[in-house]
Amino acid sequence: MASKPIFIDDVIAPQTGRALNFQATIQSYVNTYNTKLVKDIKMHCLKYKNDYILHVLIPSSKNADYIDKIFYDCVLQFYPINKQSLNDMTIRNYGIKVFCNAHSWIYTFTYIFNKSGNIPSFIGRKYLSNMAVKEEPKKTNPFGLFGIDRIVYSAMHYIMENTAFRKNRIELFSVMVKTPDELIKSVMTQDEKIQQVALEDKKLKLKREGDKKKASKVKLKSGIKAKQDRQDNLMSKMKSNMKSELSNNSLKQNKSGKSPFESTLKKRK
Numbered sequence: 001m002a003s004k005p006i007f008i009d010d011v012i013a014p015q016t017g018r019a020l021n022f023q024a025t026i027q028s029y030v031n032t033y034n035t036k037l038v039k040d041i042k043m044h045c046l047k048y049k050n051d052y053i054l055h056v057l058i059p060s061s062k063n064a065d066y067i068d069k070i071f072y073d074c075v076l077q078f079y080p081i082n083k084q085s086l087n088d089m090t091i092r093n094y095g096i097k098v099f100c101n102a103h104s105w106i107y108t109f110t111y112i113f114n115k116s117g118n119i120p121s122f123i124g125r126k127y128l129s130n131m132a133v134k135e136e137p138k139k140t141n142p143f144g145l146f147g148i149d150r151i152v153y154s155a156m157h158y159i160m161e162n163t164a165f166r167k168n169r170i171e172l173f174s175v176m177v178k179t180p181d182e183l184i185k186s187v188m189t190q191d192e193k194i195q196q197v198a199l200e201d202k203k204l205k206l207k208r209e210g211d212k213k214k215a216s217k218v219k220l221k222s223g224i225k226a227k228q229d230r231q232d233n234l235m236s237k238m239k240s241n242m243k244s245e246l247s248n249n250s251l252k253q254n255k256s257g258k259s260p261f262e263s264t265l266k267k268r269k
Helices: 008-012 023-040 083-087 103-115 130-134 150-163 167-173 180-186 190-208 212-216 222-237 242-248 262-267
Strands: 042-048 051-059 071-079 095-100
Touching: 008 095, 008 150, 023 051, 023 150, 042 150, 042 167, 042 180, 051 150, 051 167, 051 180, 071 150, 095 103, 095 150, 103 130, 103 150, 103 190, 150 167, 180 222, 190 222
Parallel strands: none
Antiparallel strands: 042 051, 051 071, 071 095
């Protein structure tokens, strides 16, 4: 159990008390989001008891080159910290727990999230890399921050753009999953995702060397392939009319190319 809850701002606009400026980093994330990611992002929601659990699938920025596309799992557990937040129309004041299997998050944030109890309660130890759990990220995260990471930021950006963190809009993304244990059946462990990406990089290298036939024969291990198949099946089950539902009840689209959190970032300077 977390000794202290963390919130949305801790993940997307961390305050360090130091002369660190994340504006350029955030803008680069937004540019990549708009040009390479947003059209292929998938999300589904499980409302479980009082929690909102969001599973966001973020495509690799290298998918245009990969033979088989890579999607990183970002699992966000939003939970009420008191009666007031429970009764709010949004989850903005909920505590948040995070799991991600993107390489950048694994070796920068797994240690601090795990140590502080801010990994989702239903994510078992087997989902975490042994190395990431045991080795403090002194080089990649010397201040022990909870953010920022490109994949998790992209997930939060997508939620903000499509739901503004409003509960009734988040529930539009519900799918036929009834428990957290059922939800994570399609989520790869950190080690499995590392293996999958390494394999795809190997296939890409072979393709660039002109050996497409050999590249096509490189296969995932059966256990990882089974999870990939479950994830593909889940994505196909997502509401086909989701885009029309959202457009009929749409939020104002962010056409500026700026972060939808910009007002929050300015407030916290």
